[in-house]
Amino acid sequence: MIKKSIIALLLLVVLDGAVLASDIQFEATVDRKTVSLGESLQLSLSFHGVQNVSPPDLGEIDGFQVQYLGPSTRMSIVNGKVSTSITHIYTLIPLKTGSFEVGPFSVVLNGKTFTSQALRIQVLSGAAPPKRGTQGPGVSQKAIREEQLKDRIFLRIEPGKLQPYVNESVPLSIKLYINRLAVRDIQYPKFEHGGFSIKEFGQPKQYRQAIGGIVYNVIEFNTSMFAVRPGELTLGPAKIDCNLVVRKKQSRRRTPFDDDFFGNIFGKNVFDDFFGRYKTYPFQATSPALTVHVQSLPKGGKPANFKGAIGDFRLEAKVSPKKVKAGDPITLTMTISGTGNFDTVSSPVLDSKEGFKVYEPEAKQGEASKVFEQAIIPQSEAITEIPKITFSFFNPQTGKYRSLTQGPFPISVAKPGGSELKIVEIPRAVTRTAKKELLGRDIVYIKESPGKLKQRGHYLYQRAGFWIYHAIALIIFITLATFHKHQEKLKTDERYARRLHAPARARKGIKEAQRLLGQEKSGAFFDCVHKTLSGYLADKLHLPAGGVSIDAVKEILTAKSIDGEILDKLTNIFNACDMARYAPLEFDKPKREAIFHDMRKVIDFLERKKV
Known part of the structure; x- marks a missing residue:
């Protein structure tokens, strides 16, 4: 039966x-x-x-x-x-x-x-509101004002100008507005900016701002940008990833502390706040895209020495030293400060280089200035001044070009020291009488044959012990490095650790199941089989320990092209374990032995398959 x-x-x-x-x-x-x-x-x-x-x-x-x-x-x-x-x-x-x-x-x-x-x-x-038996007759669904979540958390992208010139530096602000929502893990903005060069964002600012009578918490990200080509360019949409902290409703039995005394003191239920359940959900705030009309620089009035600088700048210059000798270097320091795109600022130019040897300037850029140092060498003592320098730029505020000049710079150039012609007399050669040498005593004859060569000692690298020592040291180093890397991976990579320990735990469970099989303990045997197989699959497939189900396992293994026979054996084992654990039935020993052998086959197959 x-x-x-x-x-x-x-x-x-x-x-x-x-x-x-x-x-x-x-x-x-x-x-x-x-x-x-x-x-x-x-x-x-x-x-x-x-x-x-x-x-x-x-x-x-x-x-x-x-x-x-x-x-x-x-x-x-x-x-x-x-x-x-x-x-x-x-x-x-x-x-x-x-x-x-x-x-x-x-x-x-x-x-x-x-x-x-x-x-x-x-x-x-x-x-x-709390649940009620019926709804009042005067309440209408249409009476509830539709309030979008985007009105509680939204993103705006705000450039300083919508019609800038090419290469004009424009401030850019991206603002995240939050109203009556808990938000955490806010990331830096990401947005499309084809045709623009964007600086890195600085530290965000936080403040409160009222819009239409509603107070928002604002997180503002600031940077600057400039367009690299004219025309209609699209900026955005900007996106910010964050997590919404959502309070999950939970029912809780009332306690003696849920009285008016605590409610009046704290204004709300302390225990609901303290033991409230919250969960985070990923959310992405997105701003609308903007169209920016980038203007080309005007051609009229452009100076001949204009090199593309855009902004409103000031020029300062100085020379040092002012008294030199011909052939000695002079340093010309030119400082450009102000507001604008300093990436477009090039060195001012000398009106004339005649009589000087001029080297390329070296630039040092600060936050609101750019300094150029240029080495100049006067080649004659007849030079009395360094010619004036000119720096031209386009001011986007006025829409006009402007040229700034400094100099000329007076200098004093002296003749180079020690320039007199000196005649050096070459001493006459002195004739000496060669000393008579005795043949065979002062001259060593050249040997026609080197004779028999003998080795006198060995180099260290020619000894076998030298190479054996280094080979052993290298093997020890590789072993220790591999062991250390293995230990670190066990600590940091949970998936790797579980997969590594899965076979050992499975062998231990198989041994215990074999012991219970011989003792005719059907209930304990099926509990052990279920625990062994579930634990092995959880570790091997990186599943939660309590979330192993035959459907989830089959879905993963099917995606890995596992043989259908193995999947059928898995299904039979789990079904048999469920019936033995939850139904008042006893399986005979041949059936238990078949389940045991199927479990071993499944585990062996998955190990050989290296799932």
């Missing part, structure tokens, strides 16, 4: 998708139907009578941002009847106030379309 029950249950579990297809039910539920901006609600799509259902794609839902949380499976056996279900859970974050219809949702299973009911959700601007 027990064997027949087991076979019947196995057939029900394995063939539930085919035999019970007509009993599949699909429904949609939410945890509450009234929510306020800044909070969230939970949408559950439940499929009864089946478990192999992928999460439906909800697309865009008007008035809400959708985030998928994950599946939840369930199986129960009552009086020999098996019932299964899977629920896909989503989080809905309201984006505006009003009354919205969520759904209906449609899903195709086994060639048949299942449709859920539609849900009506009401989003309020303030805190959601």
Whole structure:
């Protein structure tokens, strides 16, 4: 009788998708139907009578941002009847106030379309009111003012000018406005800026600003930019990534502390604030794009020595030293200060270089100035001054070119010292009588043959011990470095650590399951099998320890092209473990041995496959 029950249950579990297809039910539920901006609600799509259902794609839902949380499976056996279900859970974050219809949702299973009911959700601007039995007759859905979430958090991009000239430096501000929302992990802005050169953002500023009677907390990011070509250029849209801190509604039993005494002292429930549950959701604030009309520089009135400087500048120059000798260098220091695009500022030019050897200037750029130092060498003592210098720029405020001059600079040049002609007499060669040398004593004959050569000692690198020592040292170094890297990876890479420890934990679990198999402890055996296989798959696939389900595992392994036979063995093992753990049934020893061998085959296959 027990064997027949087991076979019947196995057939029900394995063939539930085919035999019970007509009993599949699909429904949609939410945890509450009234929510306020800044909070969230939970949408559950439940499929009864089946478990192999992928999460439906909800697309865009008007008035809400959708985030998928994950599946939840369930199986129960009552009086020999098996019932299964899977629920896909989503989080809905309201984006505006009003009354919205969520759904209906449609899903195709086994060639048949299942449709859920539609849900009506009401989003309020303030805190959601407590549930009541009926709604007053005077309350209308249209009476609720529609308030967009974009009115509570929005982004603006504000350039200093919308019609700048080419290369004109323009301040740029990107402002994030926040009203009655908790926001954290705010990132620096990112935006499209084709045709513009953008400086790096500085530290953001924070302040409060009233717009239309509403006070916003403002986070302002400032930088500067300049266009590199004329025409109509698009700036933005700018985007800022952040996390919204959303308070999740939770029911809590009242305590003796929920009285008027504490409410009057603190103005609100202390325990709700302290033990309140909050969750963060990613959010991206986006600004509208702007069109910037970039003007070309006028051709009329352009000086001959104009090199492209744009801004409003001042010129200062000095020379040092003013008294030199011909051939000695003089340093000409030229400082350009003011406001504008200093990237376009080039060195002022000398009106004349006649009588001088002129070197290229060296530039040093500060925050609001640029300094050029140029070495000049007078080549004659007849020079009495350095010619004047000229710096030309275009002022975008006035729309006109302007030239600044400095000098000429008076200098005193003397003759070079020690320039008299000196005649150096070369001494006459002295004739000396060679000393008579005795042949054979003062002269060493050249040997026609070197004779027999003998080695006198060895170089250190020619000794075998030298290379053996260095080889051992290199091996030790590589071993220690590899071990250190391995230990660091175990500490920092959780996925790597779990995958590395998975085989050892699985071998330990297999050994324990084999021991329980020999002791005829069916319940403990199946508990051990389920724990071993679930733990191995969780570590190998980097899944939460409590979130291992046959559907999630099959979906991952199918994507990795795992053989269908292995997937069938996995399904049979999990189904058998569920029946043994939750149904009052006993499996005979051959069945337990088959489950044990299947578990070993699955683990061995996944290890060899290196999933």
